[in-house]
Amino acid sequence: MILSPDIFKVLETAPLFQGVPSKLFAHNISESNFRTLSAGQILLSPGEVNRAIYVIISGRLNIQLNPNDEPVAVLGNGECAGEMSVLGDAHDFTYVVAATDCELLVIEHDILWELIDISHQAAHNMLNVLSTRIRPDNSSMAENLEQHHGFASVAVVDELTGLYNRQWMEEKFGRHLNRDISNKKSSCIMLLGIDKFKEFSDKYGQLGSEQALRDTAHTMLACLRPDDQAGRFVGDQFAVFMTNTSLADGCIAAERLRTAVSGSMIVLPSGDALPPVTISSGVSMANPDDTLASLLARADEAFHEAVKSGGNCVKWYEADQTQSLATADTLANDSISAITDALASSDTDASENTALPPKPFMSLWSDAHANKNGNKSRV
Numbered sequence: 117m118i119l120s121p122d123i124f125k126v127l128e129t130a131p132l133f134q135g136v137p138s139k140l141f142a143h144n145i146s147e148s149n150f151r152t153l154s155a156g157q158i159l160l161s162p163g164e165v166n167r168a169i170y171v172i173i174s175g176r177l178n179i180q181l182n183p184n185d186e187p188v189a190v191l192g193n194g195e196c197a198g199e200m201s202v203l204g205d206a207h208d209f210t211y212v213v214a215a216t217d218c219e220l221l222v223i224e225h226d227i228l229w230e231l232i233d234i235s236h237q238a239a240h241n242m243l244n245v246l247s248t249r250i251r252p253d254n255s256s257m258a259e260n261l262e263q264h265h266g267f268a269s270v271a272v273v274d275e276l277t278g279l280y281n282r283q284w285m286e287e288k289f290g291r292h293l294n295r296d297i298s299n300k301k302s303s304c305i306m307l308l309g310i311d312k313f314k315e316f317s318d319k320y321g322q323l324g325s326e327q328a329l330r331d332t333a334h335t336m337l338a339c340l341r342p343d344d345q346a347g348r349f350v351g352d353q354f355a356v357f358m359t360n361t362s363l364a365d366g367c368i369a370a371e372r373l374r375t376a377v378s379g380s381m382i383v384l385p386s387g388d389a390l391p392p393v394t395i396s397s398g399v400s401m402a403n404p405d406d407t408l409a410s411l412l413a414r415a416d417e418a419f420h421e422a423v424k425s426g427g428n429c430v431k432w433y434e435a436d437q438t439q440s441l442a443t444a445d446t447l448a449n450d451s452i453s454a455i456t457d458a459l460a461s462s463d464t465d466a467s468e469n470t471a472l473p474p475k476p477f478m479s480l481w482s483d484a485h486a487n488k489n490g491n492k493s494r495v
Contacts, residue, residue: 123173123221124138124142126171126173126174126193126194127141127171127194127221129194130171130194130195130196131194131195131196131241131244131245131338132169132171132196132238132241132242132245133238133241134237134241135237135240135241136231136235136237136238136241137235140231140234140235141231141235141238144227144230144231144234145221145223145227145231147227148221148222148223148224148227149221149222150173150219150220150221150222151170151219151220151222152217152218152219152220153175153214153217153218153220154214154217155214155215155216155217156213156214157213157214158183158211158212158213158214159177159197159198159212159213159214159220160197160198160211160212161211162209162210162211165201166198166201167201167224167225168198168201168222168223168224168225169196169197169198169199169201169202169222169223169225169228170196170197170198170212170220170221170222170223171194171195171196171220171221171223172191172192172193172194172195172196172197172218172219172220173193173218173219173220173221174193174218174219175193175214175215175216175217175218175219175387176190176191176192176214176215176216176218176383176385176387177190177191177195177197177212177213177214177215177218178190178191178211178212178213178214178215178385179191179197179210179211179212180210180211180212180213181210181211182211183211183213187213187215187385188210188275188278189278189330189334190215190327190330190331190383190385192383196245197212198212199242199245199246200246201225202225202228202242202246203246215385215386215387216386216387228242243342244338244341244342247342272284274347274348276326276329276330276348277329277330277332277333277348278330278333278334279333279336279337279346279347279348279354280345280346280347280348281347281348282347282348282349282350284347285345285347285349285355285357286408288345288357289305289345289355289357289408290407290408292345292357292359293357293402293406293407293408293411296359296360296402297402297404297406301359301360302360302361302362302363302401302402303357303358303359303360303361303401303402304357304358304361304362304363304365304366304399304400304401304402305355305356305357305358305399305400305402305411305412305415306355306356306358306366306369306370306397306398306399306415307349307353307354307355307397307398307412307415307416307418307419308353308354308355308356308370308373308374308395308396308397308398308419309351309352309353309354309395309396309419309423310328310329310332310352310393310394310395311393311394311395311396311423311427311428312427313325313328313351313352313393316328316393320390323384324382324384324390327382327383327384327385327390328382328390328393329348329352331380331382331383332354332377332393332395333346333348333354335373335376335377335380336354336356336373338376339369339372339373339376340356340358340369340373341358341369343359343360344356344357344358344359344369345357345359353419355412355415356369361401362401363399363400363401363432366399366401366432367399367430367432370397370399370430371430373395373397374394374395374397374428374429374430377392377393377394377395378392378393378394378395378428379392380392394427394428395427395428396419396422396423396425396427396428396429396430396431397418397419397422397429397430397431398415398416398417398418398419398420398421398422398430398431398432398433399415399418399430399431399432399433400414400415400418400432400433401432414433415433417433418431418432418433419431421433
């Protein structure tokens with residue numbers, strides 16, 4: 117099978133193949149086939165035996181609890197379905213239905229395992245894809261079991277986005293924070309929100325705004341590590357707890373997510389495309405005496421500073437580490453690696469920079485500011 121340049125472009129950005137040399141995965145999937153689906157056609161059903169993973173080359177797939185239900189998730193170009201079948205006799209618990217006419221790359225398990233055996237990155241990608249599916253599935257199964265036995269279940273998953281809700285976050289984030297403080301590990305919280313969301317909602321309606329929330333949530337899961345915990349905070353705002361993460365790494369993760377969201381089209385279940393949204397993020401690193409409330413408060417301050425700065429940027433708040441950093445104008449011309457080096461050396465350099473005033477808010481500047489200076493920061 118010969119892969120066209122357009123198909124290569126889709127596969128190179130697919131979560132399953134990100135970071136895997138194109139020559140490597142092209143060789144391994146050369147024996148794979150394509151499959152086309154018409155809108156409304158069912159690809160997979162609960163309990164069905166499946167021996168392949170399906171990567172979307174074009175079109176959209178709906179994930180539905182029942183064939184006639186509204187979709188709980190929508191998959192687009194580069195994303196895959198049927199991955200749960202990799203886990204031995206595991207079956208999908210949902211229906212996978214073509215939302216539009218689709219073209220799929222069918223990768224048999226044997227071919228996928230050959231790629232995983234020779235590529236550490238492919239193995240890492242597969243684990244990451246599975247982790248984003250298993251966590252919501254486990255929550256859904258627990259809820260279904262409670263309902264089956266007649267118990268009043270407390271919802272922990274946001275129905276619209278599939279992320280955990282605020283009630284779950286307040287409990288779990290607090291536990292993770294206390295554990296990291298006890299183990300003397302660094303951790304960060306990121307708060308983020310969609311820029312000018314009300315204007316987007318007024319222009320594209322409820323369907324468009326809900327799809328923007330779903331797509332942003334899905335991008336978060338694709339960009340974050342399996343150990344990171346993400347949830348819908350309130351409205352168009354989300355929160356992420358990043359365990360074992362320095363402030364520098366937290367800011368880099370936030371910038372990577374910002375770039376991914378701003379580069380992703382919003383595609384409705386009908387297949388119609390809406391323009392991308394952008395996000396503003398605030399990051400704060402935990403101190404030994406922090407509570408969840410105090411850590412969230414600092415991240416919230418940084419988030420609102422990002423919004424006031426025009427949006428589409430990342431700002432962080434950590435007063436103890438800012439005295440050794442350069443001014444904001446200098447930072448705008450530095451690479452992410454230079455910022456990371458500055459943060460990493462802040463403790464040793466602080467005594468040499470005592471004359472600098474504290475700057476609790478620092479930022480990774482947006483594309484517009486970076487382009488103005490002729491140097492766009494990347495991670």
